[in-house]
Amino acid sequence: MAENLIQRLEVAVSRLESFSRSSQPQAAALDAASASSEPSIVAFDDLITEYVDKVSSAAEKIGGQVNDITKVLREAFSAQKALLAKIKQTQKPDAGGMAEFLRPVNEKLTEATKMTEGRRSDFFNHLRSVAESLSALAWIAYAGKNCGMSMPIAHVEECWQSAEFYNNKVLVEFKNKDSSHVEWAKALKELYVPGLRDYVKNHYPLGPVWSTTGVTVSAPSNASKPGAPAAPNPPPASLASSASSSSSSSSRPTQGMSAVFQEISSKPVTAGLKKVTDDMKTKNRTDRAGFVSTGEKEARKSVPSAAKVGPPKFELVMGRKWVVENQIGVKDLLIDDCDPRQTVYIFACKDSVLQIKGKVNNITVDKCTKMGVDVVAAFEIVNCSGVEVQCQGAAPTISIDNTAGCTLYLSKDSIESSITTSKASEVNVMVPANDPxxxxxxxxxxxxxxxxxxxxxxxxTPVAHSGG
Structure with a gap:
């Protein structure tokens, strides 16, 4: 009797286990279906339809790089929608798990950022607007007051304020040239403010609500194995809390440094060192002079490294864009055959002076040092040091970004210019006095x-600085 009873119990248990395994995929499918029908997910679908589609429609009219990076924007929002649905079935991860959970969105942010690198394109402001704005999607990583980031609503607004600097440049540049670009810039702003901001305010004002019984997400297992390939870098601070990134980074090098010290202590202190003979000592070497003349010093300073400086360029490309690149120590550069439809791009010049006689559409000075420019148009200075610009005529807009040391000489015609500065220091503006x-x-x-x-x-409020 006992043996029969045991056999029957074993059969019953095996049937229950098989039934449980077969029902798990169905339960997971039901959870996924129910998550996609949640009001917050439906509302995010509406956000994509109302705002992201509008940006994409404007980008298709423009084409090129603007359309390419807008596709990345759409993919990033689609990735966030998938994460919002996944949150309903996932337990709140730790620091390493949060980086892994956010990987799909972080990959799109990295892809957008790479599109802004390299040589500055004609649509740099469009690209930078999207790359800066995508950091707003990091609101999903908010985990409480001590997580190292602002609350979700504030985070979206702060990230858009960073992107709006470049978005406004698009509006100013194409205001009277191409309405498609203006439409794109306005649609991008509406996507975040009020679009994403109001969505977060209505559904996740205190951050996402994780499941208490769902699956767990952890960092890749090979990160802890000695000798295994290093795990990818965690997402930037915008996509994960600074506290979690610091804790995860501080735990990794401990084993590596211990191994280094262990290897050092296992060998003699002088192992691998070569003996220095008398003829190798500096005082006994005959191939070295004891002094360097002033002429040699000046020559070393004035001659640039050929490995770092590209070939100089001074040419008109496609009849539309003057390119002035890698001009070193040239004081008499001149552009006198100008057209109001043309632009001028000055890149990586040093100790040179360029005079532009006539009016052009726009002038950009990029990564120049000790450069002087004489202009009669709106212009932009980025990534420069020690630049002087003299405005001979009206310049409606002047933009100075990431520049240290810039002197502007304004004429009476350009005294009403609008000057925008960002990450700029030592900017001095010289204006004509009433007395000629x-x-x-x-x-x-x-x-x-x-x-x-x-x-x-x-x-x-700004801190007042006194002029010399």
Missing amino acids: DADLAEHAMPYQYIHTYQDGHFVT
């Missing part, structure tokens, strides 16, 4: 600011 015989008046543009919290928001 008087010297130019120098004004230092502020690059230090004081932020005070008043009446529920921060008030920013």
Whole structure:
């Protein structure tokens, strides 16, 4: 009787186990289906239909790089939709698990950022607008007050403010040239403010709600195995909390350094060192001079490294764009055959002076050092050091970005110019005085600011700088 009873119990248990295994895929499919019908997921679908489609439609009219990076934008939002559905079935991950969970969105952010690198394209501001704005999707990583990032709504707004600097440049540049670009820039802004901001406000004001009984996500297992290939870098601070990234990074090098010290201690201190003979000592070497003349020093300073400097260029490309590149120590560069439809791009020039006689559409000075430019048009200065620009005529807009040391000489015609600065220091503007015989008046543009919290928001005031 006992043996029969045991056999019957074993048969019953095996049937229950097989039934449980067969029902798990169905349960998972039901969970996925129910997650996709959640109000928050349906609302995100509406966000994509209403706003992302609008940006894509405008990008298709423009084509080229703008359309390419807009496709990356769409893929990033689609990846976030998949993550929102996955959250309903996933337990809250740790720091390493959060980086792995966010990988699909982080890959799109990395892809967009790579499109902005290299030589500056004509649509750089479009590309940078998207790359900067995609960091807003990191609101999904918010894990509480001590996670190292702002609350979801504030995070979306802050990221868009960073992207809006470049988006506004698109609006200004194409305001009277091409309505498709203006439509694209406005649609991009609406996608984040109010689009994504209002979505987060209505559905996830305190961050995502993770499952308590779902699956777990952890970092790749090969990261902890000695000798295994290194795991990919964690997402940037915008896609994971700074606290989690610091804790995960501090735990990795410990084993490596221990191995290094262990290897050092296992060998003699002088192992591998070569003996220095008398003829190798500096005081006994005959192939070295004891001094360097002033002429040699000046020659070393003035002659650039051939390995770092590309070939100089000074040419008109396709009848539309003047390219001035890698001009070193040339003081008499001149462009006198100008057309209002042309642009001028000045790149990697040093200790040179360029005079532009006539009006062009736009001038960009990029990665130049100690460069002087004489212009009669709107212009932009980026990644430069020690640049002087003299405006002979009206210049409606002047933009200075990531530049240290810039002096602007404005004429009476350009005194009403709009000057925009970002990450710029030591910017001085010289303006003509009322007395034509008087010297130019120098004004230092502020690059230090004081932020005070008043009446529920921060008030920013510049620190005054005195002119010389």
